[in-house]
Amino acid sequence: DTGVSQDPRHKITKRGQNVTFRCDPISEHNRLYWYRQTLGQGPEFLTYFQNEAQLEKSRLLSDRFSAERPKGSFSTLEIQRTEQGDSAMYLCASSFRQSETQYFGPGTRLLVL
Amino acid sequence: EDQVTQSPEALRLQEGESSSLNCSYTVSGLRGLFWYRQDPGKGPEFLFTLYSAGEEKEKERLKATLTKKESFLHITAPKPEDSATYLCAVQALEGAQKLVFGQGTRLTINP
Numbered sequence: 001d002t003g004v005s006q007d008p009r010h011k012i013t014k015r016g017q018n019v020t021f022r023c024d025p026i027s028e029h030n031r032l033y034w035y036r037q038t039l040g041q042g043p044e045f046l047t048y049f050q051n052e053a054q055l056e057k058s059r060l061l062s063d064r065f066s067a068e069r070p071k072g073s074f075s076t077l078e079i080q081r082t083e084q085g086d087s088a089m090y091l092c093a094s095s096f097r098q099s100e101t102q103y104f105g106p107g108t109r110l111l112v113l
Numbered sequence: 114e115d116q117v118t119q120s121p122e123a124l125r126l127q128e129g130e131s132s133s134l135n136c137s138y139t140v141s142g143l144r145g146l147f148w149y150r151q152d153p154g155k156g157p158e159f160l161f162t163l164y165s166a167g168e169e170k171e172k173e174r175l176k177a178t179l180t181k182k183e184s185f186l187h188i189t190a191p192k193p194e195d196s197a198t199y200l201c202a203v204q205a206l207e208g209a210q211k212l213v214f215g216q217g218t219r220l221t222i223n224p
Contacts, residue, residue, distance in 0.1 A: 004156075031210060033210070033211065033212075035212075040216065040217075041216050041217075042117075042200050042202070042214030042215050042216050042217050043157065043200075043212070043214050044214070045209075045211040045212065045213070048209045048210060048211060055209060056208070056209035056211065058211075091156055091157070093156075095210065100144060100145045100162065100204055100210065101147070101159055101162055102147075102159075102210075102212060103159060104149075104156035104157045104158070104159075105156050106155055106156045107154075107155070107156045109154070
């Protein structure tokens with residue numbers, strides 16, 4: 001399967017701990033996006049990379065959140081000093097340069113206790 | 114600000130009972146309107162992209178249509194395996210390529 005992959009699929013952590021998620025986009029997709037989805041809601045945009053450049057960040061992305069895409073391939077999303085309100089599904093999507101269609105990964109479900 | 118509202122929030126149908134889901138949107142110049150299907154605990158699965166009013170796309174029992182203010186997802190003779198949450202999203206012409214999603218419609222098809 002050559003779709004978007006995310007790791008881990010599930011993460012349980014205690015409040016105040018740091019967590020890091022990884023996303024591997026579809027090969028040759030130069031655009032990568034992170035979204036957050038809470039129960040019963042649609043995904044909300046967090047941030048967007050074109051190759052290795054982070055071009056836009058949502059106001060939802062507080063100072064505790066940081067994302068990287070060091071070589072324009074995989075990306076990581078780190079949350080520092082987690083809070084219970086960070087509990088959500090974190091989704092990664094990728095798209096090809098000439099296409100608007102975003103393909104989503106399976107998500108990482110985070111639970112902060 | 115770009116906004117998407119979907120209705121109804123939930124819909125229960127009997128197998129074979131056709132219906133439509135609505136997606137109303139406001140956007141400062143539409144690049145594309147997207148429909149996704151999402152099963153519980155999984156990421157959204159791409160269904161359709163619509164670009165301009167009057168456009169229609171079909172896939173199996175699903176047909177998506179677009180006007181200047183709304184999109185409809187018509188489901189004809191649904192089967193239990195069509196049960197899922199259906200998400201609508203818009204992408205604006207300006208700025209980043211982000212998708213703005215509605216809250217989704219939870220569709221349940223009873224056998």
